[in-house]
Amino acid sequence: GDTIGAMAVGRVERFHTPFAPLLFPTHQVPTPALAGLDASLKAVEQLFEQRAGEIAAFIVEPLVQAAGGILVHPPGFLRRLRELCTAHDVLLIADEVATGFGRTGRMFACEHEAVRPDLLVVGKGLTGGYLPLAATLTTERIYEAFLGRHEELKTFFHGHTYTGNPLACAVALESLALFERDGVLEGLAPKIDALARGLAPLAGHPHVAEVRQRGLMVGIELVERRADRRPYPAALRTGARVTDRCRDYGVILRPLGDVVVLMPPLAISLEQIGRLVDAVRRAVDDVTGAGSRA
Numbered sequence: 001g002d003t004i005g006a007m008a009v010g011r012v013e014r015f016h017t018p019f020a021p022l023l024f025p026t027h028q029v030p031t032p033a034l035a036g037l038d039a040s041l042k043a044v045e046q047l048f049e050q051r052a053g054e055i056a057a058f059i060v061e062p063l064v065q066a067a068g069g070i071l072v073h074p075p076g077f078l079r080r081l082r083e084l085c086t087a088h089d090v091l092l093i094a095d096e097v098a099t100g101f102g103r104t105g106r107m108f109a110c111e112h113e114a115v116r117p118d119l120l121v122v123g124k125g126l127t128g129g130y131l132p133l134a135a136t137l138t139t140e141r142i143y144e145a146f147l148g149r150h151e152e153l154k155t156f157f158h159g160h161t162y163t164g165n166p167l168a169c170a171v172a173l174e175s176l177a178l179f180e181r182d183g184v185l186e187g188l189a190p191k192i193d194a195l196a197r198g199l200a201p202l203a204g205h206p207h208v209a210e211v212r213q214r215g216l217m218v219g220i221e222l223v224e225r226r227a228d229r230r231p232y233p234a235a236l237r238t239g240a241r242v243t244d245r246c247r248d249y250g251v252i253l254r255p256l257g258d259v260v261v262l263m264p265p266l267a268i269s270l271e272q273i274g275r276l277v278d279a280v281r282r283a284v285d286d287v288t289g290a291g292s293r294a
Contacts, residue, residue: 009059010095012067014257027051033071041080048088057091057118062109063214066098069259070219072212079113091118091142097134101125102179102266104215105188118142125266128175133168184266192216194270195262198277207288218262220280222288232258242280242287249279260284 007016008023016023027047032040048055062078065071085092094117099109103125106112110120119142123134148154162168178184192215202208202220209223222239224232232238239255246253254261264276 010061015067027055031065031068031071032073032077033065033068037074037077037080040077041084044081044084048084048090052088055088055090057093058085059093059095061095062099062115062117063104063112064099064109064217066217066263067256069221069256070212070214070217070261072214076113078110078115082113082115082117085118093117093119093121095121097121097123098263099217101175102185102188102215103217103263105185105192106215107179107185109214126175127168127171128178129265130175131165131168131171133165133172188215188266191266191268191270191273194273195264195277198273199280202281202284205284205288206290208284216262216264216266216268219256220260220262220284222258222260222284238287242283245283245286246279249282251276251279253280 002015004019004022005024007019009026011023011026011028029043029047030040035043044058058081060078060081061068063073065073082092084090092115094108094110094115096108096110100120100122101107101124103109104112108120110117116139118139120137121134122137123132126135127133146154146156192213195216195218196213199211199213199218199220202211206226207222207224209221209226209229210219212219212221222232222242224230234257239258239260242260243253243255260280262276262280264273268276
C-alpha cells in the first residue's frame with residue numbers, strides 16, 4: 001500500500017525511499033525466500049524476544065511477496081510464524097490483497113498451511129478488479145476489544161469516506177457468487193499445471209535466473225548471466241523491453257524491475273494460457289538473443 005502507514009510496514013526500497021523522512025520506524029526481518037526458512041524464523045524469534053511487550057503485530061504477505069518480485073516462501077514458514085506470534089502474544093496480520101481469492105490455488109493463501117491470522121486484509125480479487133473495494137477481517141477477540149459503554153469511547157473511529165460503497169459491494173457479492181456458481185477454485189488446478197508446463201523451458205534459459213510460481217502468480221527473473229545470477233545493467237531496462245515485446249505477440253504484462261510478472265485472470269482458458277506462455281518465451285528470446293524453445 002502507498003499510504004504512509006502501509007509504506008512504513010511494507011517497504012519496497014525502490015518505491016518508497018523518496019518518502020523515508022515521513023515513515024515511522026518499524027522492525028523488519030529477512031524474507032525466507034532469500035535468507036532461507038531457518039534464518040528468517042530465527043530472526044523473527046530473536047526480534048520477539050528482544051522487543052518483548054513492544055511489538056503489537058507482525059505483518060506478512062503469506063506465501064508470496066508480490067511487489068517484492070513474486071518471492072515465494074518455503075513451505076512451513078507461515079505455520080511456524082503463526083506459532084511464534086501466538087507464543088509471544090503478537091497479532092498476525094495477513095496481507096492477502098494480492099494472494100487472496102484463488103490467486104494461489106485456494107481461496108486464501110493462509111489455507112495452504114491451515115493458518116488463521118488475527119487480521120486478514122483483502123482487496124483486488126474481492127471485486128474481480130471491476131471496482132475498487134477492500135476489507136479487513138478480524139477475530140471476535142479483537143472485535144470485542146472495541147465494545148463498551150458509550151462514554152468509554154472504545155469505538156474504532158477510523159474510516160474512509162467511501163467505506164461500504166454500495167455499488168462496489170454489489171460487484172463484490174456477484175464476484176463471490178461466481179466462485180460458487182462456476183466452481184472457480186475447483187477449475188484452477190489444470191490451469192496452474194498448464195502454466196507451469198508452458199514455462200518449464202525457461203527454467204534452463206541462459207538469461208533466466210529463476211521461474212517462481214505459486215498458483216497463478218509467476219515471476220520470471222531475468223539476468224545477464226545465469227551461472228552467477230549477474231543482473232543486467234539497470235539502464236538496459238531488460239524487463240520492460242521483454243514486456244514491451246510481449247505486446248507484439250498480443251499479450252500485455254508488466255515487469256518489476258527485471259522480473260517479468262504473470263498474474264492472469266482466474267477465468268483464463270487453457271488455450272489462452274498457451275498463447276500467454278508462448279508470447280513470454282518468444283519475447284524473452286527476442287530481447288536476450290538466446291533461444292529457449294526446442
